[in-house]
Amino acid sequence: MSPRDWLVGTVVSATQQTPNAKSIVLDVPGWHGSTAGQHVDVRLTAPDGYTAVRAYSLASTGPGQQVELAVDLIDDGEVSPYLVEELRAGDQLEFRGPLGRWFVWKPEQTAPVQLIAGGSGVVPLLAMIRAHTAAGSSVPMRLLYSVRSPSDRFFADELVAASGVDLTLVYTREVPDGWPMAPGRVTKELIASTTTPATANPAVFVCGPTGFVEAVASALVDLGHDPVSIKTERFGGS
Amino acid sequence: MAIFSRGFTGRPREAQPDLPPGQFLTEDFPVLSAGPTPTIAEADWSFTIKTELGATHSWSWDELQALPFEDVHTDIHCVTRWSKLATNWRGVSMDTLFADVESSYDYVMVHSTGGYTTNLPLEDILDGQAWITTEFDGEPLEPDHGGPARMIVPHLYFWKSAKWVRGITMQRSDAPGFWEQNGYHTYGNPWREERYS
Numbered sequence: 003m004s005p006r007d008w009l010v011g012t013v014v015s016a017t018q019q020t021p022n023a024k025s026i027v028l029d030v031p032g033w034h035g036s037t038a039g040q041h042v043d044v045r046l047t048a049p050d051g052y053t054a055v056r057a058y059s060l061a062s063t064g065p066g067q068q069v070e071l072a073v074d075l076i077d078d079g080e081v082s083p084y085l086v087e088e089l090r091a092g093d094q095l096e097f098r099g100p101l102g103r104w105f106v107w108k109p110e111q112t113a114p115v116q117l118i119a120g121g122s123g124v125v126p127l128l129a130m131i132r133a134h135t136a137a138g139s140s141v142p143m144r145l146l147y148s149v150r151s152p153s154d155r156f157f158a159d160e161l162v163a164a165s166g167v168d169l170t171l172v173y174t175r176e177v178p179d180g181w182p183m184a185p186g187r188v189t190k191e192l193i194a195s196t197t198t199p200a201t202a203n204p205a206v207f208v209c210g211p212t213g214f215v216e217a218v219a220s221a222l223v224d225l226g227h228d229p230v231s232i233k234t235e236r237f238g239g240s
Numbered sequence: 241m242a243i244f245s246r247g248f249t250g251r252p253r254e255a256q257p258d259l260p261p262g263q264f265l266t267e268d269f270p271v272l273s274a275g276p277t278p279t280i281a282e283a284d285w286s287f288t289i290k291t292e293l294g295a296t297h298s299w300s301w302d303e304l305q306a307l308p309f310e311d312v313h314t315d316i317h318c319v320t321r322w323s324k325l326a327t328n329w330r331g332v333s334m335d336t337l338f339a340d341v342e343s344s345y346d347y348v349m350v351h352s353t354g355g356y357t358t359n360l361p362l363e364d365i366l367d368g369q370a371w372i373t374t375e376f377d378g379e380p381l382e383p384d385h386g387g388p389a390r391m392i393v394p395h396l397y398f399w400k401s402a403k404w405v406r407g408i409t410m411q412r413s414d415a416p417g418f419w420e421q422n423g424y425h426t427y428g429n430p431w432r433e434e435r436y437s
Contacts, residue, residue, distance in 0.1 A: 005423070006436050010243055046245040053242075054250055055262055057320060080251050080264070088247045096243055101436065103422040104274055212271045216384055219276035229276045229354055236271050 005099050008045060009033065011069060013093045019156045023122060024086050025061060025072040028095060035065035038133035039106035039126045039207070042071070042099030046081055056081040059126040059209075059235075060100065061157070063133045069097075072156055074122035105207065105235045109137030113205045113231075116198040117145040117167075118188075118218050120210025124156050126235065127209060135166045144168040146197055148188045148214065151176035170196040188214070190221035200226035209235040258315055258325055260430040266322040269376075271384045274418065278353050278404055282388050287372060288407040291343040299337070301388070304372065307332045312371055314394040316401070317430040329392060331373030334365045345410040349417060350391055353404040358417035359426065360393065360400060362410070369395060372405060397428040397435070 011028030019025050041059045056079075062070035075086040089095065107115060107130040115134070117127040124147055134143050145167050149155050152173065161169055172192065173185050186192075198204040206227060208218050215236045222232055259265065282301040289297040299307070312329040348365065350358050364370070370393040374381055381387035386403025393400045399419045420426050425434040 008242075046248045046250070047242050048248050048250045049244060051242070052250045052253060053262075054248075054264070055321060084245065084248050093246055094243050095245070101423060104419075212384075216271070216277060223276050229278065232276050234273060234275055236273065238268075238270065 008098050020154045022075040028069045033067045036100035037106045038063040038129040040100035040102050042097045045096040063129040072125045114142040116204040116206045118208045120148045120214035123210030131167050146170045148172040152178045206232045211238045212236040263323040277384045290409045319397040329373040330375035331371035334370040343410040347411045347414045349409045350402045351407045352402045
């Protein structure tokens with residue numbers, strides 16, 4: 003079985019994550035597991051044979067034949083509206099993977115880990131948190147997670163409950179009742195005060211919309227992080 | 241074993257002869273990079289070709305500017321499936337830069353600031369197929385798109401078009417570059433969908 007071969011999964015569940023996003027769990031006979039941070043190509047086929055393919059990060063990791071994606075709806079998108087609004091338990095979905103060997107974290111890595119996510123960019127980072135938990139890793143792992151509002155958090159309960167990761171939430175538009183901070187963007191000062199410092203030589207993973215990743219990665223370099231220690235994944239146009 | 245996706249019709253479609261298989265059109269210009277965007281001053285920029293004989297051919301920013309520039313009007317295709325048609329670049333042809341380079345090797349490794357690399361057959365960057373570009377759409381190339389200077393090889397997937405390019409090393413065999421070592425195809429022809437290794 004090569005990552006280039008198309009597999010067929012059966013949807014086990016589709017769960018609303020935010021008003022615009024769902025997580026989708028698939029049962030996939032023949033799946034050999036994935037490394038945290040990898041993605042898959044999803045292929046949809048119309049009755050006339052027309053196909054559309056897009057890449058989605060995996061929230062799941064490790065062995066087993068269950069695969070979890072999380073998909074944010076893009077208004078003028080072609081594939082995400084189908085996955086978020088149409089797909090339901092029992093449907094079949096074609097995909098291939100796991101793909102990508104760069105933006106990945108493995109439990110045998112010993113450097114502290116700093117994860118920084120914007121919006122749906124948390125999905126591959128959640129896979130890293132799950133891998134960290136599953137391995138019982140003692141490597142320090144922190145997540146700085148920027149979302150617009152409380153309802154825009156992906157995997158909110160799981161992230162709050164995750165004991166192996168030190169979570170900092172940042173709300174850019176709307177904060178929960180009683181939150182001690184006003185809404186605001188992730189700034190260099192905020193990164194300096196809430197993330198693992200460059201002196202600890204962390205492995206840094208940044209995933210989110212292009213503008214978010216550009217700003218965060220530049221701030222990290224300004225704060226003394228070695229550019230080669232910062233892995234990025236961007237999405238959306240500029 | 242294609243299966244049909246219940247309830248999926250897809251976008252209204254018409255024949256798109258300029259679009260390679262599996263690609264969709266975008267009007268945006270997405271940014272995809274493996275790490276932070278470096279800031280490179282023109283005064284610090286240089287481009288060097290190294291051969292197996294130890295010879296080097298180097299150009300500073302000002303020396304590059306003194307070479308003949310060409311307008312390049314081309315389609316570009318990213319392995320992440322977006323294509324952008326009829327883009328406008330301005331740059332120096334690799335034919336100009338390789339005019340005095342003597343090498344018996346058939347492959348090149350392109351190097352970028354930050355450590356990025358990508359491998360190519362030499363024949364794919366000569367004969368009007370590749371440029372060092374410094375302008376996009378009439379403006380200086382933005383840093384997140386590879387400025388101040390980016391190589392473009394538009395007939396291959398766009399990861400072959402190295403941002404922040406700083407040099408080329410001749411190589412005897414087609415040793416893989418950065419993405420080519422990380423699961424992507426060694427050649428990357430979009431018309432044959434050579435996406436993954």
